[in-house]
Amino acid sequence: MAAGTLYTYPENWRAFKAQIAAQYSGARLKVASSPPAFTFGQTNRSPAFLSNFPLGKVPAYQGDDGFCLFESNAIAHYLSNDALRGSTPQASAQVLQWVNFADSEIIPPASAWVFPTLGIMQFNKQATEQAKEEVKRVLTVLNQHLNTRTFLVGERVSLADITVVCSLLWLYKQVLEPAFRQPYPNVNRWFVTCINQPQFKAVLGEVKLCEKMAQFDAKKFAENQPKKEAPSKKEKAGKEAGKQQPQQQQEKKEKKKEEKKPAPPAEEMDECEAALASEPKTKDPFAHLPKTSFVLDEFKRKYSNEDTLTVAIPHFWENFDREGFSIWYSEYRFPEELTMTFMSCNLITGMFQRLDKLRKNAFASVILFGTNNDSSISGIWVFRGQDLAFTLSDDWQIDYESYNWRKLDVDSEECKTMVKEYFAWEGEFKHVGKPFSQGKIFK
């Protein structure tokens, strides 16, 4: 787990991304945002800092092990865990997609619109109006995406949510008044849910959504202006340090003006959906087991086509491979909830259906005993391997927890009797105490 220090000025939304990621992953992150640990404009201009972080920009991360990173997205990525980064190739690519989307689509118009209202940029009506339109477009895209989804990627919070939420943070705080955001209910729902997650809250505190759209703050801008003319100590230091980096001055709180990329064609959305739709290939869950001499299909054929007692069961015991297979007794845990027998049978056949992919590696005879409202279900299962097979695949875990499972000693008399009785659907079924009603075969 990563451990280190994040250098930033206070309340930096870029640093928030890394901080929230660390909240989720449990990375031990110290934040250096105030003197003496970090003085903005000084610390980041110091030669020591610049030797690690040549741009002199924050946030910047230095690990306890000396590992250094700049660029907020890289830091957030580093401080994440697999769940946040996306645990399949598709998911991680989608996370990256939304991270880039935030930088190239959200930040430019957001800055153009919000910064004048904070008094850190001159107001330009045309630029602001254009930015509003672009924000609308971005929100429409997000709203559409979130129509059927809870979070941006998968069903849990990911770095995509963290990044996009942080990028929208100033918009929601400053300018997205209720009437403006009302057409985007899905985005609103998602945003509010995210900022109220404990991990977000720990970093962002209580976020108050905009009540009334902030307008250009001329007064504040004016206050800020002369400072630029006669830089304070802080600024001066910045300027000095900025020699190597002529553009440093504007950098302070402001996003660097990236070249705006052309809007992606609409088709790109479909490619993304196609990626989502193609599920990862399933592996053979039994691949790890050694080869076996017992051919289950052969037995199944015998069982289906020949007499059970005189052919199929003798065949079973002659060929059974105790290393490669195990025999289990199962018993339904909630017999008191069984009502009509046909419904109980559906319970069994439903389970079989859901276990379809297990058929190659298992055989079972499951029997319903008793009558309506007084019945029980039990069965004998033969699986590949020595453990319960159900945990090997997510697809198989639905029903088995409703049963008690007991591995039978292959040599025991009990096992022989049970195999005989359950395979043949005949016998005393001493342990059951109810008459045979119906049997179902899983094969």
Added chain:
Amino acid sequence: MALRELSSLEKFLGIKKLNKYSTQGERKVPVLQNNNAQSLVGLATISCHLVHEAKRRELLGDSAEQRAVVQQWLEYRLTRLDHCSRDEINIILKELNQYLVDKVYLAGNSITLADMLMYYGIHHIIMELAVQQKEKYLNVTRWFDHIQHYPGVRHHLPPVLKLPFKKR
């Protein structure tokens, strides 16, 4: 059904202790047998009790307000959803869909017992919905999909496919 729900809930909560259950009455109301004290009756009551026992009180809501909202949806599940008629199903789906327009969870900003029991109770209905209906009750579909993917919730129920991706 109720006992299977409780069993799944126990797993979700990581309760190791073996609780004994039975059912009573025509509607098979679950009963939690309790050796030392009086037994507890009713799905919501037992579920709340289990959550307390597992020290996961946040699942009942993280404030008095949210706790009331959770209780309200538990009651809704038991009185409206369970045993509802076919006509009622559409009304319920409509109401939930409307409610979930601006919410990810039934109460507050994280999963609660209300989501879980509603999910268990509505599962058989969602299973049978046609694609058009899933589209019609989009917010319910989204909520359902989210809850069924929540780690540890699904247990005894098969997953239900969300909407198919649209072909252009």
Added chain:
Amino acid sequence: MKLFVSEGSPQCVKVLAALEHTGVKCDVQLLSHEESVVSFLSRPVLPAVLLPSGQQLFSANAICQYLFEVGGKEITDASRQLLEWEATELQPVLLQALHVAVLQGKRSEAGTLLKNPLSWLEQCLSGKPRQFLTAETVEVADIVLWAALYPVLSDSALEAGELHSVRGWFERVSQLPACTKAVQKILPGKELNGLKNFLQKQPVPHAQRRENLPSETEDTEHVMTEEEIEVAAQAWSKGLPECDETIKRQHPVLPKEGKRNVLVTSALPYVNNVPHLGNIIGCVLSADVFSRYGRLRGWNLLYLCGTDEYGTATENKALEEGLTPQQICDKYFAVHSAIYKWFQIDFDYFGRTTTQQQTEISQNIFFRLYERGFLQEDIVEQLRCENCQRFLADRFVEGVCPNCKYPEARGDQCDKCGRLINAVELKDPLCKVCGQTPVIRTSKHLFLDLPKLEGDLEAWLEKTFNTGDWTANAKQITRSWIRDGLKPRCITRDLKWGTPVPLPEYSEKVFYVWFDAPIGYLSITANYTSEWEKWWKNPQQVELYNFMAKDNVPFHSVVFPCSLLGAQDNYTLVNHLIATEYLNYEDTKFSKSRGVGVFGDMAKDTGIPSDVWRFYLTYVRPEGQDSSFSWADLALKNNSELLNNLGNFINRAGMFVSKFFNGCVPEIVLQDEDKRLIAQVSWELKQYIQLLDKVRIRDALKCILNISRHGNQYIQSNEPWKKIKGGEEDRKRAGTVTGVSVNVACLLSAVLEPYMPTVSQTIRAQLQAPDNCASAMLGAEGCFLRSLPTGHQIGTVKPLFQKLETEQIEILRKKFGGQQGPSNKTSTTGTNPPNAAEPITSQGKK
């Protein structure tokens, strides 16, 4: 925080009392019942709370719990349990009791209803030293339960048994200042009547809890207004119209101006399959129920069907049995006819496809398509057996699977790996008839150019979807075909047994069955009447209903309509397409080859009457979802629904007339309760008609059973067998109840006609009911009429149904192979072995 309440609601008493008791600060606003506060609920619910966060609460119990918690008292398990009991167990009964007491004025009945929950509460309280329900102090459960019970416990006229402890507790809570205040505000001095407005706005309480079976949810009981009841009673009293002669059917039935002209077809069964129960309910029986119903409604209706006789399977069967294809067709046509006759399928005509008319009409349509450029030629690779001198259909080839090397793969699919195979890809293919190796030959075929017709088809579908009744599966299957894009479809085959293709270079070929089989509907009509075009080239006047199982949908909704549209000859196209899902047999599939399931020809050997079969098959009709035939369920439904419910009611009603009134319908003086029954029955009748108009056959059957259920309850609560022994008034009352009941029985005979024609006839004969009663009551929207007036003489009344004993059913189940007997598993077996390669019988036709 803001609290909204309304007058007259016990739920609002809860929250006001809790508010007063806890002293929490809150605005209270009094609204009327109709005002909606909680935006997402579909009907107004009060009380409601608007929380500081903007969230809304609409459950009184949750609000109370919240108020207590804000007031510093967290809820305990014991309290929670009582709240849950109150919401889930007490409220339903309470609502029903109040409903009965306040709206129907039957206080004693309300008392009876409440006995159980109140005595349970009594038990909880008695013997405990506590002052209140869960503790020595007032907890949320006390307030909630007290307020819920306030209307019934404060009303001294409501008798609910000795409730010493409950009364004591109730008095203690009532005396709390918070509670007196709440009552004053919400229920100011009007006692039970103060609840009237509130109760009228509540959804109707259910008489009893329904079983938790999602597939068997029943409709809620209908609650009627006084006005509705009065209207129904007046209409009923008018009796049957004087003359309204039943119109006798005259063949040939032809469309008539000014009439609703309905043409009904059911999918043509393939001649060499003996139809099983799934086929029967999926096609001919469903169409028969609907046709009988339509005729009762006075529609001018023609119902046609016939056997589909051409194709490979017939050729094959002929080889097998050493007969000519024609002989095979003749033999099985007789089998089919006999089966449908036994099932009382009332076709206007049951024909067949091997007729001259079939050749003429098919070739005519073919030429029209050909001339208009809707056919194209293409070369197809096929396997040909030189020994047998014929091209081999897929099912006549066997070989090694190219994928998994399974040696016995069929020409279309491998049974081992399940993959679809193109017959020419098989390794080492063998002709299944002679065992020789076939060769690959190319053969020229004609294709119907569906893509060219797609535009016309879509335009027509859009119109017909909007105006006709298509089952959801039919629409969905059709849409998916259209969505996937239509491809040219081969309409010719290298066969002998079929309609010849009338082009010189195709002289060796016949039409592929799917091109000409649906044309069978037309040719069968042509065999019925030379004026067949009045039905089939008359879309302006004729409404066409096609009945089938869902596997037949694309041929009826896409392929056949395209042929007809392309022919451009003003053909009548399907308006209503009714497709069923599948009926399974005891949770497996019907399979002739495995001997599993009941087949049409065996049904009569069971000794179970045809009408009972018809009833059960319609009762489990796979309407909207797959369903199962089950012997146990058949016996259960026979014994519970037919014998105990329907038969019992009709028999009792008739017996009262015979025994108590010498077979003469007595004088009827309607009281409120009788009118209420009449209105209930009328409502069910209207439902029945609405449902059957939409071809919801299974659902409409439930209405019939509801009518007799209402009737039984009515007899039970009025006890005419006791009253007949009483004084003058009582005897008159017994007469009225008997007279109303026997008229309900008469209505039942009418609504049963489509489902159980013999039983319906029997009832009518027993009651000597007038011939026109069925059509009079089923006309228009449906109206329950007094068809048996005072003085009407009825005939001899006898039981209608017999009990099916468990042993009898067990024997049948063994005989027809279910999954029961363990001994027969490997021989006739229910669980199908994975290697058994028999094709599974389709529910429609192949």
